[in-house]
Amino acid sequence: MQDLTIAVVGATGAVGAEFLRIVETRYPDLPKLKLLASSRSAGKHISVGGKDLVVKEATERSFDGVDLAFISASSAVSHQFAPAAVAAGAVVIDDGSAFRMEETVPLVVPEVNGADVEWHQGIISIPNCSTTPLVMAAHPLHQVNAIKRIVADTYQSVSGAGGGAMADLREQSERLLNADSNTSKSGEGQIAYNVVPQIDRFLDNGYTFEEQKMRQESQKILHAPEIQISATCVRVPVYVSHSASVHIEFTRPMPVDEARDLLRAMPGITVLDSPEGGEYPMPWDVAGEDDVFVGRIRQDISHPNGLVLWIVSDNLRKGAALNSLQIAEELVSRGRLKPKHTSGVTG
Numbered sequence: 047m048q049d050l051t052i053a054v055v056g057a058t059g060a061v062g063a064e065f066l067r068i069v070e071t072r073y074p075d076l077p078k079l080k081l082l083a084s085s086r087s088a089g090k091h092i093s094v095g096g097k098d099l100v101v102k103e104a105t106e107r108s109f110d111g112v113d114l115a116f117i118s119a120s121s122a123v124s125h126q127f128a129p130a131a132v133a134a135g136a137v138v139i140d141d142g143s144a145f146r147m148e149e150t151v152p153l154v155v156p157e158v159n160g161a162d163v164e165w166h167q168g169i170i171s172i173p174n175c176s177t178t179p180l181v182m183a184a185h186p187l188h189q190v191n192a193i194k195r196i197v198a199d200t201y202q203s204v205s206g207a208g209g210g211a212m213a214d215l216r217e218q219s220e221r222l223l224n225a226d227s228n229t230s231k232s233g234e235g236q237i238a239y240n241v242v243p244q245i246d247r248f249l250d251n252g253y254t255f256e257e258q259k260m261r262q263e264s265q266k267i268l269h270a271p272e273i274q275i276s277a278t279c280v281r282v283p284v285y286v287s288h289s290a291s292v293h294i295e296f297t298r299p300m301p302v303d304e305a306r307d308l309l310r311a312m313p314g315i316t317v318l319d320s321p322e323g324g325e326y327p328m329p330w331d332v333a334g335e336d337d338v339f340v341g342r343i344r345q346d347i348s349h350p351n352g353l354v355l356w357i358v359s360d361n362l363r364k365g366a367a368l369n370s371l372q373i374a375e376e377l378v379s380r381g382r383l384k385p386k387h388t389s390g391v392t393g
Contacts, residue, residue: 047371047378048075049385051111053136055104055127056118057081058090060209061141065116065367070095072371082108106130113385116370117141132168137383139170139370143255146171146263153266156372157314158185163376170373174256175365176200176279176288177263179338179357182364184294186312187305187353188268194351195274195295198260202245203284203329204237206361211237212285219283242281254279287329288361296351302343305353309340314364319343327358335360336368 052069056062062083070076076095082104083090090101102108104127109115115131115138117124124144131138145151152162153171158181163170173181180198187193204211218238222230232240246255261275282289310317316337318327327339338359346352359365377383 047073047375048077050113050374050378050383051078051080051386052374053080053082053109053112053115053131054118055082055108055115055123056141057092057101058083058087059118060205060212061118061362061366062116063092063209064362065118065370066092066094068363068367068371080108080112109134109136111386112136113383114139114374118366128169135386136168137166137170137374137377138168139172139373141172141366141370143174143259144171145169146173146259147266153263154373154376155181155267155369156376157182157312159267159269160376163373163382164380166382170377172366172369172373173263173267174259175206175361176202176256176277176290177260177267178365178369179288179359180260180290180292181264181267182312182315182338182359183292183309183340183355183357184264185268186308186315187294187296187300188270188273190304190308191296191298191300193270193273193294193296196264196276197293198275198277199291200260200277200279201241201282201284201289201291201329202279203286203288203361204281205286206245206288206365207281214238215283215285237281237283240283243278245279245281253277284329286333286360286362287358288365289327289329289356289358292355292357293346293348294353294355295346295349296353299351300353302345302353306343309343314338315340317341317343326356329358332358333360334363336363338364 081101083101085103088103109131115136118141121142121144124140124142128138204215256279257277260277265271316339319341326341342356346354
């Protein structure tokens with residue numbers, strides 16, 4: 047990895063910043079980095095591994111000599127720059143929804159479907175940050191006992207909406223600290239002391255686009271279009287880490303102990319499941335961790351073939367930045383990504 051030249055589009059955003067933090071801790075010998083963002087952020091200085099790097103404005107000509115382009119921005123930005131990066135010879139790993147459901151674009155969580163990187167045509171997508179922990183937990187169970195149906199209710203942190211939403215939570219919390227909840231109503235965009243049962247736009251069927259993404263993306267990653275999936279996605283006043291209450295219906299009954307053992311054996315998953323001792327995953331504790339944490343594993347009393355799981359993961363890490371770097375590592379290990387130039391660091 048240290049011999050690669052990596053362009054980071056959206057380097058000043060919440061995910062871009064996390065990407066750079068992981069790079070400097072994961073690779074002591076830094077790859078050559080090219081930090082890109084909008085014209086508003088051009089000229090900013092960012093320190094990575096003790097090196098002072100200057101952010102440049104992203105243009106279609108920014109990708110000459112680049113081996114890997116990581117894009118974490120809007121779908122419009124991805125549509126604008128991903129083809130240019132591919133034309134320049136780079137492999138694009140895209141964090142947005144722009145290409146996820148295109149048949150020619152692999153949608154990859156390396157621990158689940160890493161082999162799918164083999165058929166990329168220049169662009170690889172990473173899933174939505176609420177999809178990734180779901181498929182990580184579902185995969186080892188589905189391999190042993192085919193899943194028929196999943197119902198997932200998510201509790202998603204504000205960082206999933208970007209750094210601006212994190213600032214909003216902080217400012218609103220301070221302003222509302224002494225407010226009288228009996229007399230004041232929530233204002234537009236209020237997340238402090240509130241939960242919002244809408245993430246992304248509503249569709250004609252009453253689900254949101256975020257909820258549709260969880261269904262479609264999970265089916266694609268698991269190679270299981272037959273699994274029926276329903277989700278309700280809720281924004282909660284938490285800075286970092288997404289949580290989910292997940293009900294899974296299997297083809298046949300699955301003992302809790304078997305599920306627990308399968309999850310423990312799954313790379314990238316930590317089982318934290320001792321409710322009687324108050325041990326279960328919580329967003330505050332999981333923030334900054336690479337693994338997906340699973341707890342409160344129990345039989346679903348409403349269905350003989352059902353289990354219920356509580357899943358928490360850092361949405362900026364495994365839900366976005368870390369997953370993209372693991373895809374790059376998967377490409378390198380399979381000989382599908384080779385450096386054009388020698389290592390170094392650039393602004």
